[in-house]
Amino acid sequence: MKNRIITASILFVMLSCTRDDVNLDQHATYEAIPESLVTYAEKELSDYMNTPNVNENNFRLTMQYWQEVTYVSESNYNFTNRNVSDNIWGLNYINVLNNLQKAKDLINVYQPAASEISGWEVKKKNQLAIIDMMMVYTYQNMVDLFGNIPYSQALNNAQYQLPAYDNAADIYASLITRLNSDIANITNGGSFGSGDVYYKGDLSKWKKFGNSLLLKLGISLSDVNPTLAKTTITSAISGGVMTSLDDSCKFQYLSSSPNYNPIYENVFANNRDDFFGAKPLVDFLNSTNDNRVTKFFDDVDGAYIGQVVGQPGNFEDFSAPGTFAYTSTTPGNILTYTEVAFYLAEAAARFNLGGDPKTLYDKAVSASFLEWGLTNAQADDYLTANPFDAVNWKKSIGQQAWVAMYNQANVSYNFYRRLDYPVLVAPLTAISNAEGKVPVRLQYPTLEASTNGTNYTNAGTAIGGDKLTTKLFWDKF
Template sequence: MKKYILTLVFALSLIGCTTSDDVNLDPHATYNTTAESLVTYSQKELSDYLNTPNVNENNFRLTMQYAQETIYVNESNYDFANRNVSNSVWQDNYVNVLKNLDQARIITEAYQPSPSENATWPVEKANKLAAIDIMKVFTYQVLVDTFGDIPYVQSLDIDKYPLPKYDKASDIYASLITRLETDLVNLSSSGTVLRGGDIYFNNDNAKWKKFGNSLLLKLGIALADINPTLAQTTINKAIAGGLMTSSADNCEFKYLGASPNENPIFQSTESRDDFVGGKTLVDFMNNTNDSRITKYYGDVNGAYIGQVIGAPAEFAEFSPLGEFAYTPTTPGTVMNYTEVLFYLAEAAARWGIGGNPATLYNQAVTSSFTDWGLAADAAAYIAANPYNAANWKKSIGEQAWVAMFNQPKASWNFYRRLDYPVLLAPPTAINNAEGKVPVRMTYPSSEATTNGTNYAAASASIGGDRLTTKLFWDVN
């Protein structure tokens, strides 16, 4: 981890021209910046990581068999080591997101308000720190759900802990729930959240509150099989606090139409033919007459054709990704209302929390169709694919898989927790996959070389640094 943190460069720096008075300053370093600019950068970096299909960073569209590579099929066969993918995941989340958010926290805590700000600053400060920490909680959960045990308590103080210890994933989850609950108490319904640069919610306190509670729901449902008591308590608190209630509450990054601020999917597809539809999902949608296939993929002479997972593909012979992937301004989804509804459907199916599971299932599927501009098709689809209380994991798992098409990281969590859909590893998969679809990413190779003692302890703690080692909450 030391390697990454030491290469940190804060973004959006406010650097003036060098004069005779600052000849001793490094013109490439950041001496002045604002908390808001760091939050803006962190929001973009988090969205970029979650949404990019770049095989050096995020291969979950391939893992969840939504897409298949055309020429270079290493990652479709779970060879993530060749490109050091885990190193990039570590860098994206620890450096680009968490470290910048932590610097925003430091700047906020050190800020001295002017006399005219004295009256409003306490509430603004509390709001800003709460919003920053909500993003940190989200990002730490992403890392835990990817690797298991990770550096947490010592992770961001590189001066004191250049080689941080790893904390147990279950302990981190408990801490994330506690700190998120505190953040939600501290986040006022009034007063400024961020003075500018809040791309997610445009400084809307109510939407930040809904996002925080929806994240609390996500943390709670993840613990359903390993700690049902804490899971239910957490979920009930989230519902009582107020969740997302429509797509207007979605947590999204609004991308622009010009470089370098286009959607990272567009950046990976505009001049390359690297991806086509994965046969697993394409066949499933064809078999269920799912009109969303017209949005997810392009057709080939009127048909939707996916390539076998793990096999190379001639681009023109298979369905490409849909128009959304070739549109630079497609929003980057961090968390949305459809996702929340599927969590609620699952909580209702498990424990009767939050409503009727069939109703919530219908609402979740309808929300997904609505997201893609196909609301009129939802009722017929649900009638043909109704909720099955006798096998609710299959119903919710399969439909969440389809709906989370453009949220592959969230989809991977549903898959590991519910064990649906049934995905098969390709016969060409690397030996380290042991004939299975990966259920975690292995630690970065840089950790083994620069933080070896702590890496070895973490590997032993989780039961081995393998693609097949299940996370602590993945018990079935």
């Protein structure tokens, strides 16, 4: 794994930095300012989490939201031909984590001018806390995709050119410790301002983000370490998680290239009709009379039609993604209130923490309706017809989180593996490596096998085999 610092040539604002000889290393950047690195890392993280590009993020296909029109390899879980794991590895380690680490380094060595000294220490702590929370978010996502990953030796190429892989459970414990420290370090004072595209430096929003992320970490551990899960969830709720859609962490895209939404880029700007609705989701929406189908998809002569998973088809015969996908400025989701609301419902159902499970479930479903521009009245009608099942709460929360996370497929993938709902069936045409199942992780990058072979081999052995069917440490049932 090579560690490089990459910054964008075009950002949302013109930022001052100088480049070394581009003939030697066109990606090398020196004298960059922390704000520019944070801006770039935020955009790269959002681009990855939201893109439907089959070279980088196929979870809309894996979660059977969308189906490919012509080239159906990824719908059948063939991620190797396009080096998907390599691309995800590079995007997150290099474009996101390394740039955030570089921003940390610059902040730590910065010598403030005399006029800045009085508020610098507080501002420094806030900036470092914000950066670290984004790093925690990114590391958790990587663990949740692969299992054991480089962590303690990552981002230090000078000392560890071939980093070892840490145990995934140990990484989770470390992330919880880091996040608790980050939350505690946020105090009134300076921050990043406009360099932080997510919250514009709003520290109250970042504190809610931190507690909401802490809740997410705790929920993930529910089946494997309930003691740590409960203490983490309790700390998050008492600290103050997101309470409305206004608290959601999103990246606001612009109307023109290269800063428009990556969904728009892939479904419209590239002049390709590559995706339409997948039958499992479309049929579920139709069977439950869900108004969200009108937002998720376009109709075909008044009907909503999805294609069988793994099969190609004519674009005109099936429901295309909805207007949101064809809008250049649709925000990119990082961590939303709707997602957090479902975690709260799960915490209540599992551990009797935070309130009444049905009430919190209803709030979560209603949040999804409101997020998609529908009304509380429509949500109430839907909930009357599709009430919470207190006995099989995993089914209720799992199915509704699947629907609600339609535009957060990576998040949906976690709900699916943790709760085992909805019941998704692999296509008969799926690659043999899937063993007739929907994959429960990604295989390690082929580049790691060739350049970091010993550590790659040890990691594969430690998790039970580098396979699509190897469950993560927290996926117990």
